[in-house]
Amino acid sequence: MRIAIFSDNFYPELSGVSDSIINLAKELVKFGHQVVFFVPKYSLKNFKKSGLPKRELDLGKSVKIYRLGSIPFSGSSSQARMVLPSLWRWLKVKKINPDIIHTQLIYGVGLEALTAAKFLKIPLVGTNHTYLREFIRYSPIHAEWFKTYALHYDAWYYNCCDYVTAPSNCVFDEMVKNGFLKPHQVISNPIDTESFLPGSERKRLEAKKEFKLTPSTIFYPGRIAAEKKIDVIVRALAIVKEKIPDVNFAIAGHGNSLSNLKILIRELGLDRNVKIFGILDKPTLVRLYQGCDIFAIASTSETQSITMLQAMACGLPVVGVNSLALPEYINSKNGLLVEAGDYKAMAEKIIYLFQNHSKMQELGQGGHKFAQNFSAENIARQWEKIYSKVIAMKK
Incomplete structure (x- = not known):
């Protein structure tokens, strides 16, 4: 199959969506498929923000990347771009002649996907990665009517697709409230289980030495943004410190809430x-995952959390909040849940795990086993079936 993937987020932007579709493309190519990306063009500043040289991502001969002109846009990663939709980019898609179009987001590039699918009569699959209600805060319009409009637009957009997926049921619950009607199913984003692995005790100690971490280290990697509620983990840390004075909290990432x-x-x-x-x-x-001991997440915007699954794959027990998709992935075999915003309860769970190493080990092993369900190979095989089914439906 020749698969065209359209996304408003892509390399070098710090984004779970970007990581997900890159992992998917790598695996689909192994199965003999071709992948073509239509994504925003990023500036030198955007590459520097990620500490990367400005050069195109090389995913092999079977993957082509077309960059669409874009302008800066307000977003939590401080790298977001907006592609202004045109009436002619579908002609480029026509030359490529894909068997199916897979759209990831609802903005400028997403509208290009709708246009191409309509004009060229190509089957269209949509994936909704976003609990939109949490991200409307980044819009320049803060009126209540705009929130209502945005949520209905989201449902309208995915009603234009032939088939829709999301990484969790909570996404569909919100969409259905706003008029979503199309056939749909939950399918996880893929994770690189070949790279994200538990380390040996020797590797763990080497990583602690490399990053100057104590024996009791909590970890959060990802965007540093308001909806991620990292402040809840920091407040929990202050309580944990009273019992475990040398506790560390390691953070990897960047975002517009870093200064606060x-x-x-x-x-x-x-x-x-x-x-x-x-x-x-x-x-x-x-290596940093392998040098840490507990993964903590307090976000109220997750439709899955790629970094949480990476942590599980690395054998870290999870302490998370009972919000949106997190309870769909955190269970009694891989982690502990507290109510959103309850930093005292989060501190209590973290202290409990640090003081009960057998439980930490049990949850870490359970998480590693659970994460194998979402390997890039397993998820790509599921996507193969979905693409084939939707193509057959449209014939």
Whole structure:
């Protein structure tokens, strides 16, 4: 099959969507398929933000990447781009002649996908990665009517697709409330289970030495943004410190809430306990996972959380919040749940795990086993079946 993937987020932007579709493309190519990306063009500043040289991602001869002109746009990653839709880009798609179009987001590039599918009569699959209600805050319009309009637009957009997926049921629950009607199913984003693995005790100690981490280290990697609620973990850390004075909280990533987070860390007297590493390449990120002990997530915007699944794959127990998709992935065999925003309860669970190493090990092993369900190979095989089914439906 020749598969055209349209996305408003892509390399080098820090984004779970980007990571997901890149992993998917790599695996589909192994199965003999061709993949063509239509994605925004990013500036030199965007590449520098990720600590990367400005050159195109090389995914092999069977993957082509077409960059669409874009302008800067407000977003939590500080790298977001907006593609202004045109009436002619479908002609480029016509030359490629894909068997199916797979759209990831509802913005400028997503509208290009709708246009191409309509004009060329190509089957269209949509994936909704986003709980839109949490991201409307980044819009320049804050009126209540706009929120209502945006949620209905989201449902309208995916009603234009022949088949729709999302990584969790909570996404569909919200969409149905706003008029979504199309055939749909939950399918996870893929994770690289070949890279994200538990480390041996020797590797764990080497990583702790490399990153200067104590024996009790909590970890959060990802965007540093308001909806991620990292402040909840920091407040929990202050309580944990009373019982475990040398506790560390390692953070990897960047985002527009970093300066506010640093102020809170300083106010709570946690400067020596918190280590912020910025954006890391994959091998370094894997080593950091392996050097940490507990993964914590307090986000109220997750439709899955790629980094949480990476943590599980690396054998880390999870302490998360009972919000949106997190309880769909955190269970009694891989982690512990607390109510959203309850930093005292989160601190209690973290202390419990640090003081019960057998439970930490049990949950870590359970998480590693659970994460194998979402390997890139397993998810790509599912996508193969979906693409074939939708193509057959349209004939």
